[in-house]
Amino acid sequence: MLWEIFSTDLAFVGLDVSDQKELFEAMGGRLEELGYVRDSFIDAVAARERRFPTGLDLGDAAVAIPHTDPEHVNENAIAIANLIHPVPFRQMGSTEEEDCWVQVKLVIMLAISGGNYIDMLQRVIQSIQDPGVVKRLLGARRSEEFIEIVRKKEEGQ
Amino acid sequence: MKKRYMILSACGTGIATSTVAANSCKTLLEERGLKNIEIIECKATEILGKAEIMKPDCIIYTAEIPVAKLGGIKCFRAIQLITGIGTEQLADEMAEYLKTLND
Numbered sequence: 001m002l003w004e005i006f007s008t009d010l011a012f013v014g015l016d017v018s019d020q021k022e023l024f025e026a027m028g029g030r031l032e033e034l035g036y037v038r039d040s041f042i043d044a045v046a047a048r049e050r051r052f053p054t055g056l057d058l059g060d061a062a063v064a065i066p067h068t069d070p071e072h073v074n075e076n077a078i079a080i081a082n083l084i085h086p087v088p089f090r091q092m093g094s095t096e097e098e099d100c101w102v103q104v105k106l107v108i109m110l111a112i113s114g115g116n117y118i119d120m121l122q123r124v125i126q127s128i129q130d131p132g133v134v135k136r137l138l139g140a141r142r143s144e145e146f147i148e149i150v151r152k153k154e155e156g157q
Numbered sequence: 158m159k160k161r162y163m164i165l166s167a168c169g170t171g172i173a174t175s176t177v178a179a180n181s182c183k184t185l186l187e188e189r190g191l192k193n194i195e196i197i198e199c200k201a202t203e204i205l206g207k208a209e210i211m212k213p214d215c216i217i218y219t220a221e222i223p224v225a226k227l228g229g230i231k232c233f234r235a236i237q238l239i240t241g242i243g244t245e246q247l248a249d250e251m252a253e254y255l256k257t258l259n260d
Contacts, residue, residue, distance in 0.1 A: 048169055048170070051169065051220075051221075052168070052169030052170075052201060052220035052221065054169075054174075056236070056239060056240050057240065057242075058240055058242065059242060065173075065174075067170065067173055068170065069170050070170075070172065091236070092174070092219055092220070092236050092239065093218060093219050093220060093221065093234050093235075093236045094221070095221050096221075110173065112170075112172065112173060114172070117172075118176055118177075118180075121173060121176065121177055122177055122180065125177050125239060125241075128240075128241075129240065129241030
């Protein structure tokens with residue numbers, strides 16, 4: 001279950017950042033501090049985001065799922081943040097010429113080392129495809145709430 | 158209709174969104190009567206080489222690929238499989254296209 005992978009150490013409520021750089025440093029920095037990723041992770045995520053963006057327009061809200069190659073990761077983990085101010089991300093799959101940006105207020109940063117990650121990823125995607133869950137995650141005011149919201153979703157409550 | 162279909166799924170890392178897109182795509186195409194579908198994930202940067210070797214029936218992608226250099230292989234941008242918005246329409250378009258192919 002996804003909620004069992006989530007940790008309050010990796011949950012950021014009302015993160016106050018002004019751009020992608022600050023965002024990646026805050027979330028990636030915590031992942032690094034806790035040993036989930038290597039010191040190359042933050043730069044690798046930023047570089048990948050420039051080349052292959054991860055912003056997703058979900059209609060009512062926009063989410064980003066920044067991630068990078070497994071060689072920068074020690075152990076599978078997920079960091080989650082809702083943001084005070086939206087941070088612009090380019091839309092996933094779009095080209096630079098299209099110049100298509102979305103205003104992201106919910107960020108799910110994936111640290112993928114390989115191994116048994118497909119199930120984890122599948123569950124993250126299922127969660128963001130549920131508008132009610134996204135709305136509740138955006139409104140979470142305590143880090144425990146993120147886990148509770150996802151647990152309830154997975155237990156069908 | 159062909160007996161087997163080969164689809165390449167490309168994303169930035171070749172292991173994340175392309176895998177999610179591939180799993181979802183396979184289910185949706187099976188629901189539309191297309192069996193025997195093999196989907197291989199790859200990195201967007203490797204797509205030209207992979208496409209030449211695998212000769213896929215079509216490509217789905219969640220990261221920018223050089224569509225113009227892919228020699229007429231039909232490419233579908235598949236962000237719908239990640240956001241869940243517009244999924245059915247994409248699957249209909251893909252199924253319709255694949256059913257026009259012959260062995």
